[in-house]
Amino acid sequence: MTRTPALFISHGSPMFALEPGLLGPKLRQFGAGLRDVRAVLVVSPHWQTLHKVRVLATTEPETIHDFGGFPPPLYEFQYPAPGAPDDAAAAARLLREAGFEVEPDSRRGRDHGAWVPMRHMLPDASLPVFQVSMPNDLSTDTAFELGRALAPLRDAGVLVVGSGSLTHNLYEFRQHIDDPEYAQQFADWIADAVARNDIDALVDYRRRAPHGARAHPTEEHYLPLLVALGASDERDRARRIEGGLTYGTLSMDSYAWEPPAP
Numbered sequence: 001m002t003r004t005p006a007l008f009i010s011h012g013s014p015m016f017a018l019e020p021g022l023l024g025p026k027l028r029q030f031g032a033g034l035r036d037v038r039a040v041l042v043v044s045p046h047w048q049t050l051h052k053v054r055v056l057a058t059t060e061p062e063t064i065h066d067f068g069g070f071p072p073p074l075y076e077f078q079y080p081a082p083g084a085p086d087d088a089a090a091a092a093r094l095l096r097e098a099g100f101e102v103e104p105d106s107r108r109g110r111d112h113g114a115w116v117p118m119r120h121m122l123p124d125a126s127l128p129v130f131q132v133s134m135p136n137d138l139s140t141d142t143a144f145e146l147g148r149a150l151a152p153l154r155d156a157g158v159l160v161v162g163s164g165s166l167t168h169n170l171y172e173f174r175q176h177i178d179d180p181e182y183a184q185q186f187a188d189w190i191a192d193a194v195a196r197n198d199i200d201a202l203v204d205y206r207r208r209a210p211h212g213a214r215a216h217p218t219e220e221h222y223l224p225l226l227v228a229l230g231a232s233d234e235r236d237r238a239r240r241i242e243g244g245l246t247y248g249t250l251s252m253d254s255y256a257w258e259p260p261a262p
Contacts, residue, residue: 002036003259004159006147006236008228009117010166010243010252011044013173014067017077017116023243023252024120030241030256031121038157039084039128041091041150043227044113045164045220049133052101053146054108056131057088062109079115084128087158091132091150098149105133113163134223140203143223147230160231162224166190166243166251167215178248186215187251194229194238194255202229215251225255232257 007030010023046066047054063078092102114131122129132150134143150160167183189209193201203226206212206219216222232238236257243252 162228164224168221
């Protein structure tokens with residue numbers, strides 16, 4: 001079995017499910033090219049838990065429509081992929097070994113941070129998809145370490161995905177503020193740092209990146225990038241998957257860290 005990639009996906013707004021834009025077809029192409037993937041692990045900012053990490057051990061997770069005020073067709077979507085209890089147990093064990101407090105969760109479903117991008121990348125919903133929560137006190141440092149802890153799953157056929165948004169200023173989104181220049185500057189800085197594998201800069205982005213605090217007034221949608229980065233290593237080739245800008249300020253850029261071809 002070849003090593004799976006590590007992946008960061010910008011899921012932007014829930015409307016991404018209805019409006020694939022530039023990124024949707026690229027995710028579909030990426031998914032069609034996957035080999036030797038048995039299951040998908042998603043870390044999403046829409047499942048935050050108090051202090052402990054929770055791991056989704058549900059056999060058949062329901063599709064959660066955890067948003068409001070969107071068009072009715074969005075609430076009709078279902079993503080009926082099975083869960084992966086055995087892989088969830090393996091993820092929990094690795095996280096405990098890395099010092100995280102972990103509890104299984106056999107009741108929760110999948111939030112839109114998981115099913116919306118998976119709907120584009122794996123539209124037939126045949127692969128098991130489970131989630132690992134983000135503790136609400138997760139920092140940039142510990143998000144990277146969480147990804148490091150999960151990295152061995154890549155050698156066992158599990159695709160590790162951080163799902164967030166490369167820029168995520170909800171005030172500007174809701175006020176319809178159209179200022180693509182700053183968002184693109186931030187996205188290009190991230191692209192350069194990823195290409196150089198500058199882990200220190202990416203962890204310390206709020207001080208080093210242009211418009212870091214504006215791009216992420218709160219950090220929950222940035223942290224999944226660091227989870228995916230943590231799950232990568234020096235053998236991987238980092239690849240930017242350009243997604244363009246939606247709503248004037250939301251960058252949909254995504255990243256894949258892929259092992260060298262055999």
